[in-house]
Amino acid sequence: MTGFHTERICGSAKATLDTDMDLQQLNDHFGIPNVLSFDEHAGLMRAVITSPAASATIYLQGAHLAHWQPTGERPVLFMSRKSDFLPGKPIRGGVPIAFPWFATDSKEDRFQGKPGPSHGFARIQDWTLSFAALSGDDLHLTFTLGPTELSREMGFDRFRLAFELVIGPSLTMRLAVANDSETPLQFEEALHTYFAVGDVHEVSITGLEPTGYVDKTDNFRFKPAANVPLRLTGFTDRVYPNTTATCAIHDEHFKRTITVEKQNSNTTVVFNPWRELPDMGPDEWHEMVCVETVNAGSGIVTLAPKATHVMQAHVSLSKPQEKRG
Ligand SMILES: O=P(O)(O)OC[C@H]1O[C@H](O)[C@H](O)[C@@H](O)[C@@H]1O
Numbered sequence: 001m002t003g004f005h006t007e008r009i010c011g012s013a014k015a016t017l018d019t020d021m022d023l024q025q026l027n028d029h030f031g032i033p034n035v036l037s038f039d040e041h042a043g044l045m046r047a048v049i050t051s052p053a054a055s056a057t058i059y060l061q062g063a064h065l066a067h068w069q070p071t072g073e074r075p076v077l078f079m080s081r082k083s084d085f086l087p088g089k090p091i092r093g094g095v096p097i098a099f100p101w102f103a104t105d106s107k108e109d110r111f112q113g114k115p116g117p118s119h120g121f122a123r124i125q126d127w128t129l130s131f132a133a134l135s136g137d138d139l140h141l142t143f144t145l146g147p148t149e150l151s152r153e154m155g156f157d158r159f160r161l162a163f164e165l166v167i168g169p170s171l172t173m174r175l176a177v178a179n180d181s182e183t184p185l186q187f188e189e190a191l192h193t194y195f196a197v198g199d200v201h202e203v204s205i206t207g208l209e210p211t212g213y214v215d216k217t218d219n220f221r222f223k224p225a226a227n228v229p230l231r232l233t234g235f236t237d238r239v240y241p242n243t244t245a246t247c248a249i250h251d252e253h254f255k256r257t258i259t260v261e262k263q264n265s266n267t268t269v270v271f272n273p274w275r276e277l278p279d280m281g282p283d284e285w286h287e288m289v290c291v292e293t294v295n296a297g298s299g300i301v302t303l304a305p306k307a308t309h310v311m312q313a314h315v316s317l318s319k320p321q322e323k324r325g
Contacts, residue, residue: 021129030132035139042085047129053137053168059091062123063143063163066094070169073317074254078196078288080280088124092279093288096123097163097175098190100156102269102296116154119192122161125150130162138168159185170316173293177310179303187303188296190269191313193260194288198253200272203289205230207247208268214239214297232289235274241298243268247291256317260291263312267294 026038035051049056057067069075079093098119105115131142145161158181166172179185206229216237249258271290276282293313295301
Protein backbone atom coordinates (compact mmCIF):
# COMPACT_ATOMS: atom_id res chain seq x y z
CA MET A 1 0.00 0.00 0.00
CA THR A 2 0.96 3.57 -0.34
CA GLY A 3 2.72 5.31 2.53
CA PHE A 4 3.78 8.78 3.50
CA HIS A 5 7.29 9.96 3.17
CA THR A 6 8.74 13.20 4.40
CA GLU A 7 10.51 15.64 2.18
CA ARG A 8 12.60 18.55 3.38
CA ILE A 9 11.63 21.71 1.51
CA CYS A 10 13.74 24.72 2.44
CA GLY A 11 13.96 23.83 6.08
CA SER A 12 10.38 22.70 6.67
CA ALA A 13 9.42 19.03 6.71
CA LYS A 14 6.27 18.24 4.71
CA ALA A 15 4.34 15.02 4.55
CA THR A 16 3.54 14.11 0.96
CA LEU A 17 1.75 11.09 -0.41
CA ASP A 18 3.87 8.66 -2.39
CA THR A 19 3.41 9.45 -6.06
CA ASP A 20 4.39 6.07 -7.37
CA MET A 21 1.25 3.96 -6.85
CA ASP A 22 1.09 1.16 -9.35
CA LEU A 23 -2.10 0.03 -11.09
CA GLN A 24 -2.94 -2.52 -8.43
CA GLN A 25 -2.57 0.08 -5.69
CA LEU A 26 -4.66 2.63 -7.59
CA ASN A 27 -7.43 0.08 -8.10
CA ASP A 28 -7.26 -1.07 -4.46
CA HIS A 29 -7.18 2.44 -3.06
CA PHE A 30 -9.48 4.42 -5.37
CA GLY A 31 -11.41 1.90 -7.49
CA ILE A 32 -15.24 2.12 -7.35
CA PRO A 33 -16.97 -1.03 -8.68
CA ASN A 34 -18.63 -0.42 -12.08
CA VAL A 35 -17.63 3.27 -11.99
CA LEU A 36 -13.89 3.85 -11.61
CA SER A 37 -10.97 1.61 -12.49
CA PHE A 38 -7.41 2.04 -13.63
CA ASP A 39 -5.57 0.53 -16.57
CA GLU A 40 -2.62 1.24 -18.83
CA HIS A 41 -2.67 2.48 -22.41
CA ALA A 42 0.60 2.55 -24.36
CA GLY A 43 2.50 2.50 -21.07
CA LEU A 44 0.56 5.42 -19.53
CA MET A 45 -1.66 4.86 -16.50
CA ARG A 46 -5.17 6.18 -16.73
CA ALA A 47 -8.45 6.34 -14.83
CA VAL A 48 -11.41 4.86 -16.73
CA ILE A 49 -14.85 6.11 -15.69
CA THR A 50 -18.17 4.56 -16.61
CA SER A 51 -20.74 6.09 -14.28
CA PRO A 52 -24.49 6.08 -15.01
CA ALA A 53 -24.09 9.75 -16.05
CA ALA A 54 -20.97 9.69 -18.23
CA SER A 55 -17.89 7.93 -19.45
CA ALA A 56 -14.46 9.54 -19.20
CA THR A 57 -10.75 8.81 -19.34
CA ILE A 58 -7.99 10.66 -17.52
CA TYR A 59 -4.27 9.99 -17.90
CA LEU A 60 -2.14 10.50 -14.80
CA GLN A 61 0.45 12.10 -17.07
CA GLY A 62 -0.70 15.71 -17.17
CA ALA A 63 -3.91 14.84 -15.23
CA HIS A 64 -5.05 14.84 -18.82
CA LEU A 65 -8.79 14.45 -19.39
CA ALA A 66 -8.83 12.68 -22.76
CA HIS A 67 -12.48 11.71 -23.05
CA TRP A 68 -15.80 12.85 -21.60
CA GLN A 69 -19.12 11.68 -22.93
CA PRO A 70 -22.38 12.21 -21.02
CA THR A 71 -24.67 9.19 -21.36
CA GLY A 72 -26.74 9.37 -24.55
CA GLU A 73 -24.54 12.09 -26.11
CA ARG A 74 -21.61 12.06 -28.52
CA PRO A 75 -18.13 12.59 -27.03
CA VAL A 76 -17.73 16.26 -26.12
CA LEU A 77 -13.94 16.31 -26.33
CA PHE A 78 -11.90 15.82 -29.49
CA MET A 79 -9.00 13.36 -29.34
CA SER A 80 -6.58 13.02 -32.24
CA ARG A 81 -6.38 9.51 -33.66
CA LYS A 82 -2.66 10.16 -34.29
CA SER A 83 -1.87 11.49 -30.82
CA ASP A 84 1.30 10.35 -29.12
CA PHE A 85 0.81 8.45 -25.88
CA LEU A 86 4.36 8.44 -24.58
CA PRO A 87 5.97 9.36 -21.29
CA GLY A 88 7.01 13.02 -21.42
CA LYS A 89 5.15 13.77 -24.69
CA PRO A 90 2.03 15.92 -24.90
CA ILE A 91 -1.30 14.30 -25.81
CA ARG A 92 -3.17 15.97 -28.72
CA GLY A 93 -6.80 16.47 -27.71
CA GLY A 94 -8.91 16.43 -24.58
CA VAL A 95 -7.81 18.99 -22.00
CA PRO A 96 -4.07 19.59 -21.76
CA ILE A 97 -3.22 21.70 -18.71
CA ALA A 98 -0.80 24.51 -19.52
CA PHE A 99 1.29 25.71 -16.55
CA PRO A 100 3.38 27.74 -15.71
CA TRP A 101 3.42 29.37 -19.13
CA PHE A 102 1.08 29.36 -22.09
CA ALA A 103 2.31 28.34 -25.58
CA THR A 104 5.93 29.33 -26.29
CA ASP A 105 8.16 29.99 -23.30
CA SER A 106 9.20 33.65 -23.29
CA LYS A 107 12.45 32.85 -21.43
CA GLU A 108 14.84 31.71 -24.10
CA ASP A 109 17.35 30.07 -21.79
CA ARG A 110 15.15 28.62 -19.06
CA PHE A 111 15.88 24.96 -19.58
CA GLN A 112 19.39 23.73 -20.30
CA GLY A 113 20.05 26.94 -22.23
CA LYS A 114 16.83 26.57 -24.23
CA PRO A 115 13.23 27.71 -23.77
CA GLY A 116 11.06 25.37 -21.74
CA PRO A 117 8.57 23.05 -23.49
CA SER A 118 5.44 24.46 -25.16
CA HIS A 119 2.72 25.12 -22.54
CA GLY A 120 5.06 24.35 -19.62
CA PHE A 121 5.81 21.18 -17.72
CA ALA A 122 2.49 20.34 -16.05
CA ARG A 123 1.04 18.49 -19.04
CA ILE A 124 4.04 16.16 -19.34
CA GLN A 125 4.53 15.30 -15.67
CA ASP A 126 2.92 12.47 -13.72
CA TRP A 127 0.31 13.80 -11.32
CA THR A 128 -0.89 12.04 -8.17
CA LEU A 129 -4.49 11.02 -7.69
CA SER A 130 -5.42 12.10 -4.18
CA PHE A 131 -9.23 11.87 -4.04
CA ALA A 132 -12.02 9.97 -5.80
CA ALA A 133 -15.64 9.75 -4.67
CA LEU A 134 -19.07 9.41 -6.21
CA SER A 135 -21.71 11.92 -5.12
CA GLY A 136 -25.07 11.23 -6.74
CA ASP A 137 -24.39 11.13 -10.49
CA ASP A 138 -21.12 13.04 -10.22
CA LEU A 139 -17.68 11.53 -9.86
CA HIS A 140 -15.27 13.85 -8.03
CA LEU A 141 -11.57 13.39 -8.70
CA THR A 142 -8.60 15.42 -7.52
CA PHE A 143 -5.11 15.17 -8.95
CA THR A 144 -2.14 17.02 -7.45
CA LEU A 145 1.30 18.02 -8.63
CA GLY A 146 4.13 19.51 -6.59
CA PRO A 147 7.67 20.43 -7.56
CA THR A 148 9.44 17.74 -9.59
CA GLU A 149 12.99 17.35 -10.81
CA LEU A 150 11.91 18.82 -14.16
CA SER A 151 10.02 21.77 -12.65
CA ARG A 152 12.98 22.58 -10.40
CA GLU A 153 15.33 22.54 -13.39
CA MET A 154 13.04 25.19 -14.87
CA GLY A 155 13.09 27.28 -11.71
CA PHE A 156 9.72 26.25 -10.17
CA ASP A 157 10.22 24.67 -6.77
CA ARG A 158 7.73 26.29 -4.36
CA PHE A 159 4.25 25.65 -5.79
CA ARG A 160 1.47 23.09 -5.57
CA LEU A 161 -1.27 22.38 -8.11
CA ALA A 162 -4.58 20.64 -7.62
CA PHE A 163 -6.85 19.72 -10.52
CA GLU A 164 -10.35 18.91 -9.41
CA LEU A 165 -12.84 17.36 -11.81
CA VAL A 166 -16.56 16.84 -11.36
CA ILE A 167 -17.63 14.42 -14.06
CA GLY A 168 -21.31 13.89 -14.73
CA PRO A 169 -23.90 15.17 -17.22
CA SER A 170 -21.85 18.40 -17.11
CA LEU A 171 -18.15 18.84 -16.42
CA THR A 172 -16.44 21.09 -13.91
CA MET A 173 -12.68 21.54 -14.02
CA ARG A 174 -10.92 23.55 -11.31
CA LEU A 175 -7.20 24.28 -11.34
CA ALA A 176 -5.79 25.54 -8.03
CA VAL A 177 -2.29 26.98 -7.83
CA ALA A 178 -0.75 27.52 -4.38
CA ASN A 179 2.34 29.65 -3.90
CA ASP A 180 4.43 28.09 -1.13
CA SER A 181 7.26 30.58 -1.39
CA GLU A 182 8.07 33.85 0.36
CA THR A 183 8.03 35.78 -2.91
CA PRO A 184 5.28 36.37 -5.53
CA LEU A 185 4.76 33.61 -8.10
CA GLN A 186 4.08 34.66 -11.68
CA PHE A 187 2.46 32.14 -13.98
CA GLU A 188 0.23 31.60 -16.98
CA GLU A 189 -2.25 28.72 -17.12
CA ALA A 190 -4.78 27.12 -19.45
CA LEU A 191 -7.40 24.43 -19.58
CA HIS A 192 -6.62 23.97 -23.27
CA THR A 193 -9.90 22.32 -24.17
CA TYR A 194 -10.30 20.60 -27.56
CA PHE A 195 -14.03 20.35 -28.30
CA ALA A 196 -15.44 17.78 -30.73
CA VAL A 197 -17.61 19.32 -33.47
CA GLY A 198 -19.34 17.79 -36.51
CA ASP A 199 -17.55 20.10 -38.95
CA VAL A 200 -15.76 23.29 -37.94
CA HIS A 201 -17.20 24.99 -41.05
CA GLU A 202 -20.66 24.62 -39.47
CA VAL A 203 -19.81 26.11 -36.10
CA SER A 204 -20.34 29.57 -34.66
CA ILE A 205 -19.03 30.77 -31.31
CA THR A 206 -20.82 33.41 -29.26
CA GLY A 207 -19.51 35.29 -26.24
CA LEU A 208 -16.47 36.98 -27.75
CA GLU A 209 -18.31 39.51 -29.96
CA PRO A 210 -17.39 42.60 -27.86
CA THR A 211 -13.72 41.65 -27.35
CA GLY A 212 -10.69 42.58 -29.44
CA TYR A 213 -7.97 39.95 -29.77
CA VAL A 214 -4.33 39.26 -30.43
CA ASP A 215 -4.11 37.46 -33.78
CA LYS A 216 -1.19 35.04 -33.52
CA THR A 217 -1.65 34.10 -37.19
CA ASP A 218 -0.97 37.74 -38.20
CA ASN A 219 2.21 38.65 -36.33
CA PHE A 220 0.41 39.07 -32.98
CA ARG A 221 -1.46 42.13 -34.32
CA PHE A 222 -4.26 43.39 -32.10
CA LYS A 223 -7.58 43.25 -33.98
CA PRO A 224 -10.72 45.12 -32.94
CA ALA A 225 -13.86 43.44 -31.65
CA ALA A 226 -15.82 41.84 -34.51
CA ASN A 227 -19.22 42.44 -32.85
CA VAL A 228 -20.62 39.34 -34.54
CA PRO A 229 -20.44 35.64 -33.60
CA LEU A 230 -17.16 34.03 -34.60
CA ARG A 231 -17.11 31.67 -37.59
CA LEU A 232 -13.77 30.05 -38.41
CA THR A 233 -12.67 30.30 -42.05
CA GLY A 234 -8.96 29.48 -41.84
CA PHE A 235 -6.02 28.98 -39.48
CA THR A 236 -7.21 30.51 -36.20
CA ASP A 237 -5.06 31.23 -33.17
CA ARG A 238 -6.55 34.12 -31.21
CA VAL A 239 -5.88 35.31 -27.68
CA TYR A 240 -8.81 37.34 -26.32
CA PRO A 241 -7.61 39.31 -23.28
CA ASN A 242 -9.90 40.88 -20.67
CA THR A 243 -12.82 38.56 -21.12
CA THR A 244 -14.59 36.53 -18.49
CA ALA A 245 -17.55 35.89 -20.81
CA THR A 246 -19.35 32.58 -21.15
CA CYS A 247 -18.76 31.14 -24.63
CA ALA A 248 -21.18 28.92 -26.53
CA ILE A 249 -20.11 26.69 -29.42
CA HIS A 250 -23.13 26.28 -31.68
CA ASP A 251 -22.68 23.11 -33.74
CA GLU A 252 -25.13 23.00 -36.63
CA HIS A 253 -23.90 19.57 -37.80
CA PHE A 254 -24.26 17.78 -34.45
CA LYS A 255 -27.23 20.00 -33.56
CA ARG A 256 -25.97 20.83 -30.11
CA THR A 257 -24.51 23.72 -28.19
CA ILE A 258 -21.52 23.37 -25.88
CA THR A 259 -21.37 26.10 -23.24
CA VAL A 260 -18.19 27.05 -21.37
CA GLU A 261 -18.66 29.18 -18.26
CA LYS A 262 -15.55 30.25 -16.46
CA GLN A 263 -14.38 31.79 -13.19
CA ASN A 264 -11.11 33.58 -12.42
CA SER A 265 -10.04 33.38 -16.06
CA ASN A 266 -9.56 36.65 -17.90
CA THR A 267 -8.30 35.26 -21.21
CA THR A 268 -9.99 33.05 -23.80
CA VAL A 269 -8.05 31.43 -26.64
CA VAL A 270 -9.62 30.05 -29.82
CA PHE A 271 -7.48 27.68 -31.92
CA ASN A 272 -7.80 25.52 -35.01
CA PRO A 273 -4.68 24.70 -37.08
CA TRP A 274 -6.74 24.27 -40.31
CA ARG A 275 -4.26 21.66 -41.47
CA GLU A 276 -2.70 18.34 -40.56
CA LEU A 277 -0.31 18.38 -37.59
CA PRO A 278 2.41 15.76 -37.02
CA ASP A 279 0.20 14.23 -34.29
CA MET A 280 -3.18 14.87 -35.94
CA GLY A 281 -4.57 13.15 -39.06
CA PRO A 282 -5.11 14.93 -42.43
CA ASP A 283 -8.77 15.88 -42.01
CA GLU A 284 -9.12 15.77 -38.27
CA TRP A 285 -8.99 19.55 -37.88
CA HIS A 286 -12.53 19.60 -39.32
CA GLU A 287 -13.69 17.82 -36.17
CA MET A 288 -12.33 20.16 -33.51
CA VAL A 289 -12.20 23.64 -32.13
CA CYS A 290 -10.30 24.75 -29.04
CA VAL A 291 -12.04 27.27 -26.80
CA GLU A 292 -9.59 27.58 -23.96
CA THR A 293 -10.02 28.87 -20.40
CA VAL A 294 -6.81 30.80 -19.81
CA ASN A 295 -4.86 33.40 -17.87
CA ALA A 296 -2.01 34.49 -20.12
CA GLY A 297 -0.27 37.39 -21.84
CA SER A 298 -1.46 40.64 -20.30
CA GLY A 299 -3.56 38.45 -17.99
CA ILE A 300 -0.57 36.69 -16.41
CA VAL A 301 -1.24 35.91 -12.72
CA THR A 302 0.96 37.31 -9.95
CA LEU A 303 0.21 35.31 -6.84
CA ALA A 304 1.18 36.67 -3.42
CA PRO A 305 3.30 34.51 -1.09
CA LYS A 306 1.22 31.76 0.57
CA ALA A 307 -1.84 32.64 -1.56
CA THR A 308 -3.89 30.33 -3.80
CA HIS A 309 -5.50 31.03 -7.15
CA VAL A 310 -8.36 28.91 -8.48
CA MET A 311 -9.47 28.97 -12.13
CA GLN A 312 -12.59 27.09 -13.16
CA ALA A 313 -14.36 26.02 -16.35
CA HIS A 314 -17.84 24.53 -16.38
CA VAL A 315 -18.91 22.76 -19.58
CA SER A 316 -22.50 21.83 -20.36
CA LEU A 317 -24.52 20.66 -23.36
CA SER A 318 -27.85 21.80 -24.68
CA LYS A 319 -29.96 21.42 -27.81
CA PRO A 320 -30.21 24.56 -29.99
CA GLN A 321 -33.90 25.13 -29.23
CA GLU A 322 -33.18 25.11 -25.48
CA LYS A 323 -32.07 28.76 -25.46
CA ARG A 324 -30.21 29.59 -22.25
CA GLY A 325 -31.93 32.27 -20.17
O1 LIG B 1 1.12 22.17 -30.21
P1 LIG B 1 0.84 22.63 -28.80
O2 LIG B 1 2.08 22.94 -28.04
O3 LIG B 1 -0.03 21.66 -28.07
O4 LIG B 1 0.03 23.99 -28.91
C1 LIG B 1 -1.16 24.10 -29.64
C2 LIG B 1 -1.65 25.52 -29.67
O5 LIG B 1 -2.02 25.91 -28.37
C3 LIG B 1 -2.61 27.23 -28.22
O6 LIG B 1 -3.90 27.25 -28.74
C4 LIG B 1 -1.73 28.29 -28.80
O7 LIG B 1 -2.40 29.55 -28.88
C5 LIG B 1 -1.23 27.91 -30.16
O8 LIG B 1 -0.30 28.87 -30.60
C6 LIG B 1 -0.64 26.52 -30.17
O9 LIG B 1 -0.21 26.18 -31.47
